[in-house]
Amino acid sequence: MIEQALNLYWKTVVDTIQEGVMIVDQEGAIVSVNRALEGITGFKKDELVGESCAILNCSTCEHVRHRSGEKWCHLFASGSVSRQQCDIVTKSGTRIRVLKNASVLYDGEGKVLGAVETLTDLTEIVERDTQIEAFRRELRARDGFQGMVGVSAAMKQVFDLISNAAPSDAPVIIHGESGTGKELVASALHDLGPRRKKSFVKVNCAALTESLLESELFGHVKGAYTGAYRDRKGRFEEASGGDIFLDEIGDLPFATQVKLLRVLEQKVIERVGDNRSLKVDVRIISATNKDLRMLVDKGTFRNDLFFRINVIPIILPPLRERPDDISLLAESFFRTNQLKSGKDIKGISNDAMALLTSYEWPGNVRELRSAFEYAFVTCQESLIHPHHFPPAISQGKPGKDPVKKLALNRKENKKSDLIQALKRAGGNQSEAARILGVSRVTVWNRIRQFGIDLKRSVEI
Numbered sequence: 244m245i246e247q248a249l250n251l252y253w254k255t256v257v258d259t260i261q262e263g264v265m266i267v268d269q270e271g272a273i274v275s276v277n278r279a280l281e282g283i284t285g286f287k288k289d290e291l292v293g294e295s296c297a298i299l300n301c302s303t304c305e306h307v308r309h310r311s312g313e314k315w316c317h318l319f320a321s322g323s324v325s326r327q328q329c330d331i332v333t334k335s336g337t338r339i340r341v342l343k344n345a346s347v348l349y350d351g352e353g354k355v356l357g358a359v360e361t362l363t364d365l366t367e368i369v370e371r372d373t374q375i376e377a378f379r380r381e382l383r384a385r386d387g388f389q390g391m392v393g394v395s396a397a398m399k400q401v402f403d404l405i406s407n408a409a410p411s412d413a414p415v416i417i418h419g420e421s422g423t424g425k426e427l428v429a430s431a432l433h434d435l436g437p438r439r440k441k442s443f444v445k446v447n448c449a450a451l452t453e454s455l456l457e458s459e460l461f462g463h464v465k466g467a468y469t470g471a472y473r474d475r476k477g478r479f480e481e482a483s484g485g486d487i488f489l490d491e492i493g494d495l496p497f498a499t500q501v502k503l504l505r506v507l508e509q510k511v512i513e514r515v516g517d518n519r520s521l522k523v524d525v526r527i528i529s530a531t532n533k534d535l536r537m538l539v540d541k542g543t544f545r546n547d548l549f550f551r552i553n554v555i556p557i558i559l560p561p562l563r564e565r566p567d568d569i570s571l572l573a574e575s576f577f578r579t580n581q582l583k584s585g586k587d588i589k590g591i592s593n594d595a596m597a598l599l600t601s602y603e604w605p606g607n608v609r610e611l612r613s614a615f616e617y618a619f620v621t622c623q624e625s626l627i628h629p630h631h632f633p634p635a636i637s638q639g640k641p642g643k644d645p646v647k648k649l650a651l652n653r654k655e656n657k658k659s660d661l662i663q664a665l666k667r668a669g670g671n672q673s674e675a676a677r678i679l680g681v682s683r684v685t686v687w688n689r690i691r692q693f694g695i696d697l698k699r700s701v702e703i
Contacts, residue, residue, distance in 0.1 A: 263362035285334035303329040340365040389431035395565040396660030409435035417530040419559030422609030425530040429488040441485030449491035463515035493533035562604040576615040
């Protein structure tokens with residue numbers, strides 16, 4: 244009774260299966276298919292039944308016709324196929340990847356009746372694998388140096404300085420306009436240094452009031468002030484053995500500067516409300532977008548603290564001073580947003596790229612990144628065009644001749660990069676070529692092209 248019921252409802256059962264099911268006779272003619280196979284291939288049942296299974300153009304089908312002519316497909320010789328990936332062609336002509344399982348069907352006497360195949364659509368899996376590989380490529384592309392993108396001589400110099408400064412325990416200060424990537428530099432210093440296995444603690448000195456900042460940095464004891472219900476560790480204690488990053492150090496209150504100076508000189512802190520000194524072992528990395536020398540002259544920043552934190556200065560150039568990096572950064576942000584959004588946007592149009600390379604970028608790399616996030620929201624086309632960027636950029640006022648201006652900037656930038664490289668190399672052209680990543684002949688040609696007087700220009 245059960246067997247009869249199964250025979251009655253087998254079609255319903257097979258149609259419920261998400262994998263495509265196809266039954267063929269021993270000549271390879273399709274006898275039956277389920278709904279899932281129709282969905283995968285795009286063919287209707289009536290278009291498949293009676294046709295050879297070769298209609299699907301499977302990339303792994305092996306035809307081994309025996310002399311008797313009875314066995315025409317390798318499946319009938321092997322008896323089964325297990326978890327075989329192959330490509331088939333749908334009705335629309337699209338080639339898709341599927342996972343095939345197949346088995347020969349026998350009657351009660353062992354005579355071959357035909358075969359059954361199941362096909363699992365791997366399109367989503369293939370797309371996911373492709374996306375993962377794209378992410379890997381993106382990470383490799385962004386990993387030019389610790390997640391920072393740049394090929395200009397100015398950025399190469401920054402990368403070299405980070406590598407050289409990372410092993411040191413000396414204080415490092417990062418100077419740069421807002422949006423130039425100071426936090427990335429701080430992270431790179433930690434990740435490349437001997438303290439990388441310990442904590443990396445970040446504090447924004449501009450985000451907290453004076454009273455809160457002192458407690459945040461040095462901690463407090465129970466009862467130190469209203470609301471101090473228990474002892475609390477400060478950021479310096481949390482960073483012990485590692486690095487602490489003091490962002491916007493130019494906004495540090497004058498009273499807190501005195502305590503920070505003591506940390507630098509004596510390696511000790513005192514919690515708010517306590518008179519006991521606690522030893523701390525941290526390297527201080529600071530950053531500012533302000534002119535600290537000017538603040539010293541105004542009397543709002545301590546002169547002695549300035550010299551204590553300015554041991555190893557790293558100066559990040561604004562984006563407008565490294566135009567050769569704009570297209571690289573644009574491509575990187577494009578790929579990142581393409582992967583995140585899933586939108587079928589193919590690329591950046593030439594006029595959009597021209598706009599990007601001629602714009603001044605007052606917000607630097609952060610503004611460029613935000614511009615692409617905006618563009619991926621507004622763009623409904625296959626390419627990103629100028630009008631897809633924020634109005635401040637798309638309606639901005641570049642030079643009268645952006646292309647000419649860009650060419651001039653690049654020429655001036657190349658000359659400046661060459662002079663800086665020659666200075667670093669002490670006038671040695673081979674070493675300058677290594678710094679710039681070009682041949683010695685190229686360096687020699689550029690010296691002649693730009694009319695550089697080695698004795699005057701390279702003299703430090």
